[in-house]
Amino acid sequence: MGADNRIDGAPRSVIVVGAGIVGLSTAWFLQERGVEVTVVDRVGVAAGSSWANAGWISPALAIPLNEPANLRFGLRSLFSRAAPLQVPLNAGPALWSFLARFAANSRPSAWRRAVRANAPLSAECIEAYDVLVANGVDAPVTDAPITAIFRTSADAERLLDELRRFSEAGRPVFCTELTGAALRERVPLASSAVAAAVQIDGQRFLDPGRFVTALGRAVVERGAALHTMDVTDVAPTGDGAVVTGRDGTTLTAAAAVIASGAWLSQLTTCWIRVPVRAGRGYSFTVPVDGPVTGPIYLPDARVACTPLNAKLRVAGTMEFGDPDAPIVPARVEAIVAATRPLLDGVRWAERTDVWVGPRPVSPDGRPLVGEVSPRTVYVAGGHGMWGLTHGPVTGRLLAEQITTGKQSAVLRELDPLR
Template sequence: MGKEVVIIGGGIIGLCSAYYLHKEGHQVTIIDKSNMDVGASYVNAGYLSPSHIIPLSAPGVMKKGLKWMFNPLSPLYIKPRLNPEFLKWALAFSKSCNTEHVKRSGKAIRDISVLSQELFQDIIKTENFKSHYAKKGLLMLCRTEEAMEEEIHMAKIASSLGLSAREVNLYDILQIEPNVTIESIGGTYFECDHHSTPHEFMIEMKAYLKKVGVSFFTNEEVVDLEIQNGTISKVKTQNQVLSANEFVMAAGSWSAFLSKKIGLKLLLQAGKGYRINTNRETKITVPAILSEAKVAVTPMNGFTRFAGTMEITGISNSINKVRVNAIAKAVNEYYPEVELNQEEKLDAASGLRPLSPDGLPYIGKSSKCHNLTIATGHAMMGWSMGTATGKLVSEIISNKQSSLDLRLFHIDRKF
């Protein structure tokens, strides 16, 4: 028997949850505080990347973060502040930056990412979506020997997990991307990775869900949750009250605020990233990550996107021009024939990515509330893990056997 389900959050996670819940016969409503055409689900690099098996909280990241803190052009910036929630998150993040955590997490990240690739393609085929989707792999481009060593090490870890990854020299890179001038000494190539054009999929998914009867309430912020005996009975927005049998928290970086309503102190910080688009011809046909600069390059449908930086500075949609210029500068250093102009840089947009302390998503129910399923904390991997997360949410609510082992994603895990 179908249930009434309210999903808080209309990004990739919320939409995919709605898709699979509807397929299971549930009556679904989505609430989002925006108009559902902005944010991380629209400005991301579009990667579906099993290659990203190393969580953000990897050995050496905290040390780099401290070093980069005083460099306005650095790819990672953590703003120090005497906020108790931030300090708890930072301590947990620091504890997670170890080799054992990376070993423990790799298989789980691979499994959810590979499942997402399969489900993404299945949705496009089943629903006859026209969304751009390509299987061209991912280049990791390096300009220094130090970066080369790191990337080769990562590729070996990926290979040990059964992913297609190999070292490449400059000659190999020119065979993969023959029509572009690239300043690189070599790198690695992950044939296992795919890419897409995010807004196309989001538009088609919203249209499909509306057609099949999913209800949408946009520009409505959830301001309170009514709870009785450990169960949510209603959600309140500034305009109305909605009741349901089950609720899904897929509100990205805002999930931590709402989780407090049920007495759950979800360790979560917002990580801001930027994107710059150019409609001009770049001749780039294969996605790449500029290793030292941590900038993603994606040839999308009709344009090329450059995305990067991680600013952990709290909830803010402001655009830091210094960071935007850093992305543009890095692009020109690796691709000397590609120079982003002032108009393109002024058109830059940002999105907030929800960061858990250990770099793994929160997927499941908390002991604090029986009918709330949480799906957030995916960091830079929200797009890569979106479809699989949606399916997992549906399985949890439908009381079905989970497609994956969810123990590492448990809501109440200790850090």
């Protein structure tokens, strides 16, 4: 490497560490700007939280996790085995320190700042998907409202109040309360226990594994190299960056992007003071005996249901802990127990594709996106539950910063060195 490592200030080549929705979106938009891209991942495309999540592109629900009500809910349910939020009893000091920072950032003022910081990503997320699909990412994306269901109108009012506060803090939401025949028409699977619903318009859904696989295929077809590599170090070299694997293999380029999801902090502690921890989510697929007209949200159970391939994907839980830990069957049973009373015609005993994936969670509700070493090393991660929603627009904004050297106003609030 040397003086010819850049063209008009932009890097000729970039290594992207991480082949999930954020890393591959960054790679794709870098290619749009003429950059030669290499993508490395310790397992392969969509191997982390991108594979079997709920598949929602839901800007109206991209509410930062440090919402004060979430803290109150979490404190009430912290050690309940049936609760959707779980912290292991043997949690170490690092996790407790993270949770303490999360609690400190659950003040209303900190949450409003997180809403304002994420709002531009939500405003542009649909368009970013449109760009990908219109330019060769061959996977379906479906427009549909998300419908939240409740036992009582009072329960529905709590979500409506949360959405109003979300709107007032900077993100408009368009929704309608449903009861009676309108509710049954919208959600045919709703049981007799469901008395109210909220239809949230302007959302989308997709099969995340299929979409991210198609995105990875498009990146490779456009000339990228894709390597399986367990990265242990990313370092600037003065005129570029070097990526080192566990087996001693090294790759060099003019710059590198660390987009390794829940494992982000393992590669960035020398630069970043904001930790990223794994909030593990579970999902499984079940057959249904009736039509599913669109995504169904159960806020009280913290469960998301998505129609996929004539079945229903059911996803939920926020389990803090080791991103590489195995599935805990009790968490799946807890999701079933919380969801069964509200949905009829679901064959719970026939569930398949049981999965757990680690979401990368930051303690202040803001992702970490931007430069950490001048013109050579960048990061993108910490989106929490909204990586699928915000991944493509994050990639587009970061690709712009990498190639122009200018930090946009949108990314200023997401600065990883904050």
